[in-house]
Amino acid sequence: MKDKDFSTPIPPQEAILRSWERSVASGLRPDEQNPEARLPAACLSDRLEANARLVAYAQPIMEHLHQQIARSSSTILLTDNSGTILRSVGDSDFLEKAARVSLHPGQSWSEAVMGTNAIGTALAEQRPVAVFGEQHYLERNRFLTCIATPIHAPTGGVLGILDVSTSARPTQTHAQALLQTTVEIIENRLIETIADAAVVIRFHHQPEALASPLEGLAVFDEAGGFLACNRRAERLLGTGDTRLSRPAYWDIFETRWNTVLDHALQSSARPTKLRSHRGREFVAHVLVSDLQRVRPVSTREAAASARPPQPTLDDLDLGDAAVTHAIRRARRILGLDIPLLIQGETGTGKEVFAQACHNSGPRRDGPFVAINCAAIPAPLIEAELFGYSAGAYTGARGEGARGKLREAHGGTLFLDEIGDMPLKLQAVLLRVLETRRVTPLGGGPEEELNLSLICASHHSLKMLCESGEFRPDLYFRLSAMSLHLPPLRERADIESLARRLLHDESPGRPIRISASALDLIRRHPWPGNIRQLKNALRLAAAMLGPDEDTLTPGHLPQDLTDEPDLSPGRPRNQSLRAAESRLVEDTVARHNGNISAAARELGITRTTLYRKLRQASPDT
Structure with missing residues (x-):
């Protein structure tokens, strides 16, 4: 799941409705009194050890946050990425109330255990969530008002949740802003202390914003390879709400790497100027952890070490009206559960267009899995797509295989030359698209799928339907959005x-x-x-x-x-x-x-x- 932007609050009723639906599906009853019995006993010390860095940097900041909201009858909670509470800091008059509903370290507050609640729902929605009183699924928790925000790892993904729970009714905007700032401080500490971080750059358009929560933060290894950045850096550099996937410093900034190192060597206390490839000007503080370890890089070395950047739809828009039209239409469905069908002659860039759609959409951090239906023998396509359990057929690997559909969970599946898929398999694929569930060959547990589907063919699927070579019902399911790429x-x-x-x-x-x-x-x-x-x-x-x-x-x-x-x-x-x-x-x-x-x-x-x-x- 892709990182979300704090600046856009989640529509509360939509989030709560989805959460209640998940709570019902998990088998919980609103009047359930002891939901903690559903969770297997966990060793809190093991959880704390596994999240040692997170706890070490979050604990003092949680205490500082508590000082700002003290005497508000509340508690501040830190959880891991499963929703298990690791640490709590709170007012003594509220801690007793919290203990009565198991709001304490060692207890899971995932949706599967506690139903709709800020911690579990923030994990499920992967963004900040507020849950007020009656919005809680379990009746016993409805005296609570809770606001929770995910804490993201330096390289993406959720590390845990920071939550403020109270029996009062705080001002949501103020509490959310305070929680957001606190989470960003924790994330910044995690970023700047990455083991391989040799060069730390703090930057902003305005010099007075340096050393404030408004500054961008980016860290690089000793050779200039990009390691991580914070959300402020993404916004300042103009990358929206995405995590930077640039391979090196020189792919982000025009200012020479060696110039930055020289400045750090001569006067790291004074800010220097930086210019991005998008033409944006910044002032920056540059900190080098070990000048003996950091090395200058020549232009030739930089070019040799740089990985080719992943294309986005912006990269493909070079001025052709037909391509621009296709890009504009594709943008309309990014992130929606609408399959995309790309048609065009062989070699017109259908897979590159599919990859660009993936990189431009909300699933960009998930996998992009491509399979050419024409390049795999017909008897093996089903196993490639759906996977198989151990011993499912002669020649199958002993450990089985997940299959492309399950590998693409959370990302995008690209089926190239879909017109060459056997008719029998088309029926199975249609069922999977309708149910969003898949079962491996040879049996095994059915798994839920969450993916975007993009298909491509140089054949006219409509003509294949007329000739009986393609199922019309599958064609109608795939062609909700159909684009044509022009020949060169x-x-x-x-x-x-x-x-x-x-x-x-x-x-x-x-x-x-x-x-x-x-x-x-x-x-x-x-x-x-x-x-x-x-x-x-x-x-x-x-x-x-x-x-x-x-x-x-x-x-x-x-x-x-x-x-x-x-x-x-x-x-x-x-x-x-x-x-x-x-x-x-x-x-x-x-x-x-x-x-x-x-x-x-x-x-x-x-x-x-x-x-x-x-x-x-x-x-x-």
């Missing part, structure tokens, strides 16, 4: 796309494209679409000499420089078929006749590849 030859942003692909291919080496080479790229039919363009640019970059920085027609593959015959007697679609035939034959030859390998590279089925080979050589 029809895109108006081909120059921008070429430059982007070339930069991604050689990030540490600025390469320009000459006007004549761009002209060839614009006029080529590109039957293999973006995949073919990417391969052509990869070859062109490899052909550049060490002292060259501009691609010319001589660096491009031969089939681009051979002008297609577009004379009146030879229509353009015939030249497109010829170019496609050359691509197919070249790919098969490059794989030494291995049809399976060639089909995988081209993104088509073996049957389709055989058909295209017959079309390319009609006499054979």
